[in-house]
Amino acid sequence: MRIAFFAALAAAMLAAPSATAQIRHTKEWPQILSGANPSDIAESLATGPQLERGRSAKWLLADRRKLLRMLEALQPQRKNLVDAYVVSIALDSDPVFGREAREAGKVLSRRYDAAGRTLVLASTTGNAPGDLASGSIESLTLALARVAELMDKERDVLILFSTSHGAKVGLAYHDGDEGYGLLGPVRLAAILDELGIKNRMLLLSACYSGIFVPLLANETTALITAASSERTSFGCQAENDWTFFGDALVNHALRKPQPLDTAIVEARDTIGRWESTHNLQPSDPQVAIGDGVAAWLAPLEARMPKGATAPVGAPATDALKP
Secondary structure (H helix, E strand, C coil): CHHHHHHHHHHHHHHCCCCCCCCCCCCCCCCCCCCCCHHHHHHHHHCCCEEECCCCHHHHHHHHHHHHHHHHHCCCCCCCCCCEEEEEEECECCHHHHHHHHHHHHHHHHHCCCCCCEEEECCCCCCCCCCCCCCCHHHHHHHHHHHHHHCCCCCCEEEEEEECEEECCEEEEEECCCEEEEECHHHHHHHHHHHCCCCEEEEEECCCHHHHHHHHCCCCEEEEECCCCCCCCCCCCCCCCCCHHHHHHHHHHHHCCCCHHHHHHHHHHHHHHHHHHCCCCCCCCEEEECCCHHHHHHHHHHCCCCCCCCCCCCCHHHHHCC
């Protein structure tokens, strides 16, 4: 009798769908090595590969604790008010990007009334071990997920400033000799769409960053990139305080109490003048402002500080002086 009962139970379990579906592999290993065909390589790169090699276990734990403290300290949105959540990230350990991301976080937080709602992910400025969580594809993803938990997705706004090297497939994540990765438009769009973050200002400081325009531009997004999809940008020498894009747009134009569109024109003119002076091929910054952006931008700009702040750091063009 007992044998028959267990036999029937086993048969029922085999026939019924599992309460928790088993995760199975549906794709082969990412094809990013030599010998793979170009289409397989392109598909693997588009999904945002990230490689950690030889990281210290203690470093990993300490960095995750920094990140969790920062995420927990983020304040919830305020009722009946359009709030901005600022995420400023250096996706590369070259000190110029850490310095730029840190100051950009201050400028954008002040301009858009985001005190307590700002995350800066930038592990080092080149002088000492970082006091902030490092910028990586994973830390950015977690930061965006936390913002999505706290914001009113119909009203509030994500302001993302990212600074790093770039490649023709996306933003290049490179942290010392331990962290490598690529964040392309397919992956970034998928993260934002999954989280339901619709209102967004995306400021991307990297070579070839115009590659993000076709997939990220939409009705409720303001997207400004440092270069077109076919051009490099300038100023990323490790000793710099700013890239050309960060210096012109953030360190100068956005410090002033002027509308975003006016600040963009100023920044593009400034970058063009610098490039012409130093006989550089124009980086051709890209701008895509959706028709629905005004609905969330106008309330933020109405609360902008009335006075400007002074630029800080050495000019980005200093590295080009003879």
